[in-house]
Amino acid sequence: MEAKEGMEESLAGLRETFKSGRTRSLAWRKSQLRALLDLLRENEERIFKALHQDLGKHPVEAFRDEIGVLEKSTNFCLSHLEEWMAPKKGPLPLLFFPTKGEVLSEPLGLVLIIASWNFPISLALDPLIGAISAGNTAVVKPSELAPACSSFLASSIPLYLDTKAIKVIDGGQDVGEKLLQQKWDKIFFTGSPRVGRVVMSAAVKHLTPVTLELGGKCPTIFDSFPDSRDLKVAVKRILGGKWCACSGQACVGIDYLLVEEKFASTLIDLLKKELEKFYGENPKESNSISRIINKQQFRRLSDLLKDPLVRASIVHGGSLDEDKLFIEPTILLNPPLDAAIMTEEIFGPLLPIITLNNIEESIEFINSRPKPLAIYAFTTNETLKRRIISETSSGSLTFNDTILQYLCDALPFGGVGQSGFGRYHGKYSFDTFSHEKAVLRRPFFPELEARYPPWNDFKMNFIRLAYSFHYLGIILLFLGLKR
Incomplete structure (x- = not known):
């Protein structure tokens, strides 16, 4: 210091x-x-x-x-x-x-x-x-x-x-x-x-x-997949975007997931299976999952789970160990939308899943909240992709993967609205x-006399035409030299 x-x-x-x-x-x-x-x-x-x-x-x-x-x-x-x-x-x-x-x-x-x-x-x-x-x-x-x-x-x-x-x-x-x-x-x-x-x-x-x-609450839209191979890859990428980046302590990581109600149970089962492959039956013993940064952040995250209605929505995980600063990868199904876990940025290993009647409702759901740093959308529906592009606003938008846009030097990274501004x-x-810095280099000849007083009708007409028709520029230039 x-x-x-x-x-x-x-x-x-x-x-x-x-x-x-x-x-x-x-x-x-x-x-x-x-x-x-x-x-x-x-x-x-x-x-x-x-x-x-x-x-x-x-x-x-x-x-x-x-x-x-x-x-x-x-x-x-x-x-x-x-x-x-x-x-x-x-x-x-x-x-x-x-x-x-x-x-x-x-x-x-x-x-x-x-x-x-x-x-x-x-x-x-x-x-x-x-x-x-x-x-x-x-x-x-x-x-x-x-x-x-x-x-x-x-x-x-x-x-x-x-x-x-x-x-x-x-x-x-x-x-x-x-x-x-x-x-x-x-x-x-x-x-x-x-x-x-x-x-x-x-x-x-x-x-x-x-x-x-x-930061902000980065949503993920998860559509149904007719191809089971695509579905398995998508689930892995969801896990990667939520838990594999500093145990969810990433501003560009997934905050919550939107899925059709009829598909939710299948998705949750697949997430559980892949989580076990990633971190074993006892994630606390895994050396592949980062811990929470400090006790202050640990308590903030544990407080998100204290609401009885939020705890009741847990369908996987939920165990905490303050001494080891460990929070198990946790999945919640339809926690109350007015609870802190759905109004504040989570920044941790807790994943709320919100069900919708149809996946198109995800656009309105996202637009009813502050603009996120990133939106992720897993879908093969080209019409839905076009709607997400044109009808939502976010710092970045990635289809069928997560966080990859952050690693791409050819694309700008930054937020919009409350998720920040500027890019790098x-x-x-x-x-x-x-x-x-704009640098203009101009010789002393020719000099355009029509730009100076005393004013007259010719100079007005000349300036009007000059601004309106750039392709007439050279002709007007020489017409206006001596007038």
Whole structure:
């Protein structure tokens, strides 16, 4: 933790580095990205250990969701960075002839990245990849709720990255509040909507642009499947999107599932069978399921099950062990819609299943609630797919799989409405931490006299035509030179 004076001194040094221009070169950006790859590859076992200490993650899950994601994203940026940095030609109407236009992507300056605890390595470093690619200086604030990972980042990043341009400032809520009081050129926050409001309120003081990656109740629409092979694959993907990503502690994970009533019992039976294949008869003994982050989150989740009507809806699981921070994968059938489990983001291993008379009702059900970060829909019905695309709004929409869209660098990732705003991954990360500056280059000849007073009817007609008919631009240009 740094005192306020020390923090301000550190930030002043980062601003001076940015003003010097050292972070703008292609060579600097590539060197930092390669150094980040070295950090990941040379410290893989330390990262595995830290993630297991904080969240009980198995090394396979840790590599899939954290290290592998970061290596993939870094390599993607390295292979495209020169192209992204190149000026883009801006095609201009003939009326502007012989003017030339282009768009330059320039770094914003000093940026603040505040990470969440559920993917404490990737959610700290993935935005940093974008900030570095765009040529910024940056401060990373890891989550204090994942102390082993926060400590790893604070001790390791200075050994690999440019300490005059990139710093890690760890600490608790008080440190976060002090950081938010400072002036930034961009704030990138991943976390809850509650804290997101705090971040946005603080940013108002300096009119700082923000990207908020928040959460929400991500629904899954589960249609019937005539092909039993497709059905089995779909059930596995449901399990993967609910329990295999940090034990459900993922903003982009499944929150609840919508299915036709006549198909619910079949689906529940299939989910139970696959859960046993994944985690055995006693999931508490499995080393493949992450634990709840801390006692506060454990108690929040256990409170969701205290309502007698909610407990009565449990059809599988429901056991809890506070000492081991373990909650069994739990399935609930039709819990009350006004209960907290159906009005708050669950962020844990509890899956409510809501039955409908027909699957088309899922669209109205989703639209009656805040816009989610993601919608997942398992269906082969093309008409239903078209309706979901056109009649719902969400940060992303994935058919017949879960969470895969988060891993795709070619697609933007971000929320809408209460699930956040702004986007990142791949080129979208570069753009998030860049300003697209328009550059216009114009010679002194020819000069268009019709643009200046004294005004007359000819100039009015000329300007009217010029704005209306771009293809007449050159003719109008020369007609208007001397009038």
